[in-house]
Amino acid sequence: MTAAATRAGAALRPGLPPLLACLGLLACWQALAHLLTTGGMPDAVATFRELPAILGDQEALGDILDSLRRMALGFAIAVALSVPLGLAMGRSRLVASLVNPLLMVSYPVPKAALMPIIMLWLGVGDASKLLVIVLGASLPVIYHAYQGARAVEEKMIWSARAMGMSGASRLLRIVLPAALPEILVGCRTGIVLSLITMVTSEMIARQTGAGNILFNALDMAQYETVYAMILVIGALGIVLDVAFERARAALVGWSDEPDAIGVTAA
Amino acid sequence: MAQAALIDPSHPPEQSTAPRPAAVEIAGVTKTFQRRTGGTHLALAPIDLAVADGEFVSILGPSGCGKSTLLYIVGGFVPPSTGAVTVGGRPVTGPGPDRGPVFQEFALFPWKTVLGNVAYGPRQAGASKADAETKARGLLARVGLSAYETFYPKELSGGMKQRVAIARTLAYDPAILLMDEPFGALDAHTRLKLQNDLLALWERDRKTVLFVTHAVDEAVYLSDRIVVMSRQPGRIKEIVPVDLPRPRHRDELLLDARYQRYVIDIERLIEDPPEEAGA
Ligand SMILES: Nc1ncnc2c1ncn2[C@@H]1O[C@H](COP(=O)(O)OP(=O)(O)OP(=O)(O)O)[C@@H](O)[C@H]1O
Ligand SMILES: [Mg+2]
Numbered sequence: 219m220t221a222a223a224t225r226a227g228a229a230l231r232p233g234l235p236p237l238l239a240c241l242g243l244l245a246c247w248q249a250l251a252h253l254l255t256t257g258g259m260p261d262a263v264a265t266f267r268e269l270p271a272i273l274g275d276q277e278a279l280g281d282i283l284d285s286l287r288r289m290a291l292g293f294a295i296a297v298a299l300s301v302p303l304g305l306a307m308g309r310s311r312l313v314a315s316l317v318n319p320l321l322m323v324s325y326p327v328p329k330a331a332l333m334p335i336i337m338l339w340l341g342v343g344d345a346s347k348l349l350v351i352v353l354g355a356s357l358p359v360i361y362h363a364y365q366g367a368r369a370v371e372e373k374m375i376w377s378a379r380a381m382g383m384s385g386a387s388r389l390l391r392i393v394l395p396a397a398l399p400e401i402l403v404g405c406r407t408g409i410v411l412s413l414i415t416m417v418t419s420e421m422i423a424r425q426t427g428a429g430n431i432l433f434n435a436l437d438m439a440q441y442e443t444v445y446a447m448i449l450v451i452g453a454l455g456i457v458l459d460v461a462f463e464r465a466r467a468a469l470v471g472w473s474d475e476p477d478a479i480g481v482t483a484a
Numbered sequence: 485m486a487q488a489a490l491i492d493p494s495h496p497p498e499q500s501t502a503p504r505p506a507a508v509e510i511a512g513v514t515k516t517f518q519r520r521t522g523g524t525h526l527a528l529a530p531i532d533l534a535v536a537d538g539e540f541v542s543i544l545g546p547s548g549c550g551k552s553t554l555l556y557i558v559g560g561f562v563p564p565s566t567g568a569v570t571v572g573g574r575p576v577t578g579p580g581p582d583r584g585p586v587f588q589e590f591a592l593f594p595w596k597t598v599l600g601n602v603a604y605g606p607r608q609a610g611a612s613k614a615d616a617e618t619k620a621r622g623l624l625a626r627v628g629l630s631a632y633e634t635f636y637p638k639e640l641s642g643g644m645k646q647r648v649a650i651a652r653t654l655a656y657d658p659a660i661l662l663m664d665e666p667f668g669a670l671d672a673h674t675r676l677k678l679q680n681d682l683l684a685l686w687e688r689d690r691k692t693v694l695f696v697t698h699a700v701d702e703a704v705y706l707s708d709r710i711v712v713m714s715r716q717p718g719r720i721k722e723i724v725p726v727d728l729p730r731p732r733h734r735d736e737l738l739l740d741a742r743y744q745r746y747v748i749d750i751e752r753l754i755e756d757p758p759e760e761a762g763a
Pocket of ligand 1: 518546547554718
């Protein structure tokens with residue numbers, strides 16, 4: 219009875235269960251902070267009190283926006299490079315056999331771990347962080363574009379060929395839209411990964427950015443700020459993911475791909 | 485009733501007395517597939533078939549006898565292993581808008597609406613958006629899908645998809661239609677309606693049609709000639725010219741002993757595969 223009622227309630231308000239989960243998490247946090255009573259874990263209330271200070275601070279806000287700008291640019295570059303590459307791999311065995319080994323090798327490498335090396339080439343500025351974000355976001359996009367292009371129904375391409383469509387425009391006008399639902403699955407993972415690499419890159423190359431605030435505060439034992447920044451970054455992740463999911467639904471509503479894709483672990 | 489139609493002088497069975505040139509010439513075409521396990525599979529033994537310009541030829545045969553494969557080869561989508569196909573005297577090296585396929589799997593563009601799918605060919609051929617859509621609307625009306633213009637393929641039933649696929653191919657006006665069981669997913673009523681539509685269209689435009697079907701009555705009703713294939717390997721067992729006057733009317737034909745004879749004979753031809761011991 220109760221289970222059925224809960225299910226009915228969830229169906230009525232789709233936003234309710236996540237909200238309850240968040241409240242539960244906060245309650246646990248609050249309780250844990252009071253049980254542990256270490257300086258290293260401020261309670262939830264104190265952390266939330268810290269938020270206006272961060273978001274109201276011109277410099278901090280500038281840093282966060284700077285991070286976001288870098289992340290957006292890095293993600294955009296990653297998509298612009300990865301989608302054509304993945305599609306080409308999916309439609310050409312030669313390209314696939316050339317690129318696949320490189321992907322296999324780079325898959326397990328944590329991209330942020332390359333940061334020190336990249337900094338040797340490009341310095342501690344924007345360029346290094348941007349490159350790491352591009353690297354971090356690329357792999358899932360390439361992989362899903364590749365799978366999507368491979369799965370395009372042959373007869374669909376034949377239909378376009380029968381209409382007299384050339385190979386290049388088929389890639390753009392048939393393979394790309396046909397693979398788009400799959401590409402967007404990759405992009406969703408890519409966007410989360412670019413957020414992660416953004417923060418880690420700023421942890422290594424401290425200059426500006428959200429990660430910089432977080433790790434500087436950690437060094438100075440300002441734990442309220444640390445936790446508040448974690449909240450900010452987490453909230454950014456959720457907002458990006460929800461916004462992306464909206465965009466995805468609008469773009470590929472025509473596809474019968476399963477709608478629910480959980481937040482992808484990175 | 486039937487007699488009246490048979491001797492109707494305004495519709496002589498032979499509409500043209502001039503010898504028609506071959507629109508499609510299939511000469512010694514075989515197809516061997518490479519198996520994953522390493523062996524080879526002979527799907528088509530040498531096929532020889534000439535289809536006259538404006539002729540309606542059906543291909544009948546058991547599942548797996550290579551009907552689709554043969555259409556793909558004529559369409560230029562798949563190269564033959566040996567032999568050659570010429571269309572209008574020119575060897576086929578690839579697909580072209582002179583040959584319009586209707587695939588067994590529909591293969592609609594899922595990101596396009598019904599209207600967008602049907603207008604795609606005319607757009608590709610350089611028509612303006614307005615012209616392409618006018619043309620597409622006309623065809624959608626003919627297949628009875630005017631109300632579904634704005635639907636996406638995933639929102640359609642199998643039979644509706646099939647009708648969109650037919651309209652999409654007709655929209656770019658190919659001289660030769662390569663239809664692979666185009667009425668397979670339709671209910672009996674729509675099937676009859678579309679058979680009549682196809683006949684009317686064919687009688688008007690005199691397109692060359694290669695028409696794969698499993699339905700013997702459909703083949704007899706529509707065709708000038710019926711190619712009966714057998715399998716392992718796929719080859720032509722017999723070519724049956726259908727000597728029934730046109731225009732054909734289904735209700736009259738059903739009462740016509742010659743029509744019934746054709747249906748029975750061809751059913752026997754298909755049912756009776758003496759060499760298929762292992763199949
Ligand atoms: N891509 C392929 N690779 C290997 N074998 C194939 C391939 N396509 C078809 N075949 C083989 O060729 C033969 C003919 O297949 P085809 O699809 O042309 O048959 P069909 O007569 O159209 O059958 P149906 O009536 O079921 O549609 C089959 O035995 C099939 O196994
Ligand atoms: Mg077939």
